[in-house]
Amino acid sequence: MSKIVKKTKHKKKGIKIFSSALVVLDSxxxxxxxxxxxxxxxxxxxxxxxxxxxxxxxxxxxxxxxIKENKITSNNIIMVLNSNLFFEKILKDSGDIYKEISNFIELTPFEEVCSRTIQLDGETRILSTNKKLVTTIKDILEKEGLDIQLVIPYLALDKHSLNTENILEVNGKKDLDQLLKQLLPYNLLTENTVLNGKPAEKPKKEPKRQLFLQERENNPKSKRPLVLLSIFIALIFVLIGLVLFMNRKPPEEFTAPEIHQSMPLIAPIGSDQQEQTSGKTVENTTIKVVYDNNLDSAVLLTKGLSSLGFNSVILEKAGSESNTSKTYIDFSTNYPQSLRDKLIGETNKIFVDTVVQDSEVSDYDVVITL
Structure with a gap:
């Protein structure tokens, strides 16, 4: 316990005690x-x-x-906060003292802060503590019937060279009022600031900022109502948009103009129709394979065509040597495309460089020259 609290024996006799008491709070x-x-x-x-x-x-x-067990009942209580409740700093004479005070309070690690500046021994000191802790304990004591007049930091007593005897041995109401008046500027639960023992002017740049009793502006909880309000307004706009969308008139149904067909449409000729038109099928297709020195490849091609159902295949050796490496496939003009695709596909399995062309002079439906 600090030197503030010490049990004293009052040697003076005949002094009237005017029901004053102290509550000293520390951590x-x-x-x-x-x-x-x-x-x-x-x-x-x-x-x-x-x-x-x-x-x-x-x-x-x-x-x-x-309070109940000790049967504590008292009026005119002064609550003194001990040194271990405070964050403390000696302010520098840098010119902008309010900015320095504000920065110090911002660094105090509580959601709500109460503070005071006191000049002592030629130095200006700033004290700050947890406002919620102080006010909660004060409120509980008052609900239990105690009458707390002031809440002051311990340095306020040092400032005026006061001790427990000075406070407790007040001689009547006049002396008590004088004591309270003397300590009132240091009350942590008022908005007054104290510099050099006198009320100080508030900073001009921040007229609304309470430097010594404030809820810090950066407290996230203080911004929560604004966030909730913004979300609520956004939801209202979404709801209005949804209602308008649901009540909008449906677009008029488009009716295409009736088309009167004066002539029958001509359907495209498919592969089946082409086969029916030409009369050519896999079974009745006649094929001649002309080879030079590549009989083995010609026989292999013939077997492949036979596996597809082309059974009318004739092998014929070329009368003269070919000077080209290309393979030619000559189709009769009206030969169906579906059958062409089968023949070309099978030929390309063996021969790479294939040239497809139509011919009218052949006695065969297809002539493949290797």
Whole structure:
């Protein structure tokens, strides 16, 4: 426990105690004492840890039990926050002190921050702590019947050379009012800022910013309502668009103009129709294969054609040697295309360089010259 809290014996006699008391709060305990009693509550691990409330119901129960068992009832309480509750920094005389204060508060790792600046021993110091922790404990104590007048940092006592005896041994209401007036500028739960012991002007660049009691502007929770509102508006527009789409008039049905056919359409002639027109089939097709020195290839081609059903195939040796490496396939003019494709396909299995042409002078339907 800090030097702030020490059990004192009052040697003065005849001084009227005007029902004043102190609550000293630090990171691990809370102490209540007045001119005749001294009680301390060490926070259980399931209530407060690292300056954060980890169990609100447990904290409520612990404070209720502490006040009830010790029969604590008092008015005009001053709550003093001990040094281990604060983040602290000595400010430099850099010109823009408000910017330095603002940056320091932004770095304080709590969602809500309360802070004060105090000039002491020629130095200006900034103190900041968890506002939620302080206000929650204060609210619980007030619900239990305690009347808390001020919440001040420990440096406020050093600033005015005060100690526990000065605060507890106030002589009547006039002295108490004077004490409260003296400490009021350091109340952490007001918006006043204090520099050099006097209320300081707010920065001109940020007239709405409360540098010493604020919920940080970068808190994601503070932006959540705007995000939800944007989503809600977007959903409304989507719903309106859907309603308009559902209620739109269907396009008029297009009726194609009636076409009066004065002449019968001529259907394209298919491969079956071509075979029927020409009268040529696989069975009655006559083929002559003319070979030179490639009898083996000619016989192989004949077997391939026979496997397709072309059985009227004649082999004939060429009268003179051919000077070309190409293979010629001569079809009669009206020979069906479907049968042509079969013959060409089978020939290309053996011979690569194939030339297809029509001929009117042959006695055969097909002449293949190797």
């Amino acid at each position: 691990k305990s809370l102490v209540f004492f007045d001119h005749k009693t001294f009680f301390e509550l060490k926070f259980p691990k399931n209530t407060v840890n690292d300056l954060e409330i980890v169990g609100l119901e447990n904290l409520n129960e612990a404070l209720h039990k502490f």
